[in-house]
Amino acid sequence: MREITQSLHRKIKARLFLNAVLPAFEDLLHYSECGQSILSGRDFSLRFQTSSGLKSTLQFNNQACQFIKTGLPSSDIVLHFLTEEQLNNEFENKGFRIPLPIKGASRFKDIKVFKALSAELETSLRPDDTRLADPTFHDFHVALQLGIALRAVIELTLHEPRSKRIMAETPEGIAYFCVGAEGYGAWLEWRNGSITAGKGPPEQQPDVSVTFADADTALKAVGNRIDVMAAIGLGDIQVTGLIPLADALGYIFERIPLYIQP
Amino acid sequence: MNPHYSESMALFKRASAVIPGGIYGHAAPAATVPGAFPYFAHHADGGRYWDVDGNAYIDLMCGYGPILLGYNHPEVNAVAAEVQAQGDCFNHPTEYTVRLAEKLTQTIDGADWAVFGKNGSDMTSWSIRTAREFTGKKRIAKATHAYHGIDPWCVPGFGGVITEDRAQIDGFEWNNIESLTALVEQQGDALAAIMLTPFHHPAFEDSALPTPEFVTAVNQLTQHYGILLIIDDVRCGFRLHPQGSHKLYGFEPDLICFSKALGNGYPISACVGRKAIKIAASKCFLTGSFWNAAVPMAAALKTIEIAERDQIAIQLERRGTQLVEGMLELGLRYGIPLQASGPAAMPYVRVADDHSFRKQQALCAAATQNGLYLHPHHNWFLCAAHTREVIDESLQRFEAALQGLEL
Numbered sequence: 001m002r003e004i005t006q007s008l009h010r011k012i013k014a015r016l017f018l019n020a021v022l023p024a025f026e027d028l029l030h031y032s033e034c035g036q037s038i039l040s041g042r043d044f045s046l047r048f049q050t051s052s053g054l055k056s057t058l059q060f061n062n063q064a065c066q067f068i069k070t071g072l073p074s075s076d077i078v079l080h081f082l083t084e085e086q087l088n089n090e091f092e093n094k095g096f097r098i099p100l101p102i103k104g105a106s107r108f109k110d111i112k113v114f115k116a117l118s119a120e121l122e123t124s125l126r127p128d129d130t131r132l133a134d135p136t137f138h139d140f141h142v143a144l145q146l147g148i149a150l151r152a153v154i155e156l157t158l159h160e161p162r163s164k165r166i167m168a169e170t171p172e173g174i175a176y177f178c179v180g181a182e183g184y185g186a187w188l189e190w191r192n193g194s195i196t197a198g199k200g201p202p203e204q205q206p207d208v209s210v211t212f213a214d215a216d217t218a219l220k221a222v223g224n225r226i227d228v229m230a231a232i233g234l235g236d237i238q239v240t241g242l243i244p245l246a247d248a249l250g251y252i253f254e255r256i257p258l259y260i261q262p
Numbered sequence: 263m264n265p266h267y268s269e270s271m272a273l274f275k276r277a278s279a280v281i282p283g284g285i286y287g288h289a290a291p292a293a294t295v296p297g298a299f300p301y302f303a304h305h306a307d308g309g310r311y312w313d314v315d316g317n318a319y320i321d322l323m324c325g326y327g328p329i330l331l332g333y334n335h336p337e338v339n340a341v342a343a344e345v346q347a348q349g350d351c352f353n354h355p356t357e358y359t360v361r362l363a364e365k366l367t368q369t370i371d372g373a374d375w376a377v378f379g380k381n382g383s384d385m386t387s388w389s390i391r392t393a394r395e396f397t398g399k400k401r402i403a404k405a406t407h408a409y410h411g412i413d414p415w416c417v418p419g420f421g422g423v424i425t426e427d428r429a430q431i432d433g434f435e436w437n438n439i440e441s442l443t444a445l446v447e448q449q450g451d452a453l454a455a456i457m458l459t460p461f462h463h464p465a466f467e468d469s470a471l472p473t474p475e476f477v478t479a480v481n482q483l484t485q486h487y488g489i490l491l492i493i494d495d496v497r498c499g500f501r502l503h504p505q506g507s508h509k510l511y512g513f514e515p516d517l518i519c520f521s522k523a524l525g526n527g528y529p530i531s532a533c534v535g536r537k538a539i540k541i542a543a544s545k546c547f548l549t550g551s552f553w554n555a556a557v558p559m560a561a562a563l564k565t566i567e568i569a570e571r572d573q574i575a576i577q578l579e580r581r582g583t584q585l586v587e588g589m590l591e592l593g594l595r596y597g598i599p600l601q602a603s604g605p606a607a608m609p610y611v612r613v614a615d616d617h618s619f620r621k622q623q624a625l626c627a628a629a630t631q632n633g634l635y636l637h638p639h640h641n642w643f644l645c646a647a648h649t650r651e652v653i654d655e656s657l658q659r660f661e662a663a664l665q666g667l668e669l
Contacts, residue, residue: 162420207618229291229292233296234271234275234278235271240620240623241618241619242466242617
């Protein structure tokens with residue numbers, strides 16, 4: 001349910017694109033040979049920024065990518081968006097979206113490489129059935145999707161009024177989300193009014209564990225595309241421990257599609 | 263899924279195809295530990311029930327409270343059957359409505375009139391409207407995490423609730439006089455009512471009895487600022503004190519809401535109030551298609567009569583004490599420290615130092631699979647059919663659960 005102004009909605013969406021979607025390039029370069037092939041050894045940094053002050057940077061070097069949440073001042077390329085709507089259009093490939101290249105406009109090759117990487121990320125996030133049939137790619141696809149969802153939950157918790165209110169009434173603790181026994185795992189820790197996250201199992205015993213029977217169930221659950229309560233009853237999603245923490249985070253996961261479609 | 267519950271699961275699969283969530287609300291599998299507890303009931307008798315797989319349980323949840331005298335109580339069921347034979351749902355109320363209102367005003371401390379509904383939420387939500395009508399003020403205060411029903415102003419969870427639903431609702435910490443005083447001093451001129459349960463019984467927390475100082479503060483502040491005190495006795499009513507749970511703790515309410523135990527399982531709720539509020543109450547529209555039904559009224563009359571005659575609250579206190587003391591002793595014996603909270607008739611015993619509730623979930627699942635139905639996150643309920651012998655058997659089953667438990 002949306003209870004915010006169009007302006008705030010655009011701003012939260014922009015934050016999700018900048019801080020939840022852009023970091024997926026790290027995974028793309030880490031796991032995808034195709035991505036590494038596209039980068040082909042080029043080193044450059046690229047900053048996205050808006051007039052309202054939102055900014056994030058991607059730094060490509062050594063066949064890898066590093067996401068920097070604050071804008072890196074010395075970025076080689078700076079793409080400036082006059083409005084958040086313009087930035088959102090860029091990520092959604094619609095409407096007016098051409099940014100002002102206020103730095104590095106002449107680095108055509110790097111911009112071309114980034115556009116190719118973006119296309120590869122797009123097809124990795126929305127692959128066809130043939131590609132999904134490859135188990136290795138399937139695992140990568142799931143990790144990409146869930147990684148974006150996890151980061152989106154953090155952004156919503158920090159910046160969306162409704163999510164902030166929900167978390168303010170939620171008991172503190174560590175929630176561990178995993179797919180199957182051996183699959184993708186990530187944790188979120190809610191403590192002292194802030195939320196942190198990491199990949200794999202947490203070092204400490206989690207306060208609540210949420211285990212999805214398979215990746216399809218996990219993706220549908222975070223995309224608000226299945227009846228989660230029924231799935232829990234059927235055993236497709238197992239929840240043990242501090243259920244109110246999982247409930248609250250689960251509800252925020254389900255809010256992601258109000259803004260973006262990972 | 264535990265093989266004990268194959269029929270439950272089969273039924274749940276059918277349910278989940280045609281019912282959102284499969285089972286919703288407090289009975290949803292997600293409220294306990296899915297797969298470790300039964301999902302569907304088949305029948306019940308006395309202090310026990312049977313699930314659809316044929317497993318039998320001593321029932322320490324009593325339908326989450328409605329069963330006060332025991333399932334299928336012969337006297338209550340006989341009256342209900344007799345009235346049912348004459349019809350139940352008419353164009354008008356029946357004499358049973360008047361008789362029940364008269365009975366409640368004679369029985370409940372501070373009650374000068376009564377109205378009726380079906381569920382606790384019907385009454386808690388109507389009572390805040392009545393408080394607003396009477397005081398001409400808007401705001402309502404409630405203890406944080408307290409449950410008062412499923413209407414938007416108070417429903418737990420997040421679905422479908424908008425900010426405006428809670429715009430006139432304030433929270434304070436239970437038993438925290440500073441928190442309450444600060445709120446009343448800040449909002450007192452705008453507060454129509456403070457709603458409280460007789461003791462604090464939120465899910466996923468230990469229960470907390472009111473301190474005498476807190477009770478005094480509530481009474482004084484409400485009277486000083488012209489705020490109505492509404493006691494939500496929906497969960498506790500008739501289990502703790504025959505004249506209303508507020509009598510046990512010393513609250514001086516203006517309105518009191520009942521449901522659950524009132525009809526020993528027959529669907530009925532009531533709100534009673536002081537004489538001064540009766541005219542305001544008459545202006546707050548209240549109705550439902552089935553709310554005048556005669557059978558639950560008659561069942562409630564008989565339930566109250568038996569509760570008085572058999573001193574049910576005293577019985578439950580004794581049996582609850584037997585249960586809680588026995589469980590704590592068994593916990594010590596098996597090296598699993600337990601802690602108890604809440605009144606003996608509605609106890610909540612859980613594994614100590616278990617922030618995540620994982621150990622508690624394992625313990626209650628083991629007890630349930632040993633034939634003793636315990637909820638891991640919610641206070642329990644005793645009924646009159648839980649005799650000394652049934653509690654002895656409960657403790658035997660609890661010990662069997664502890665014996666096989668690895669925490």
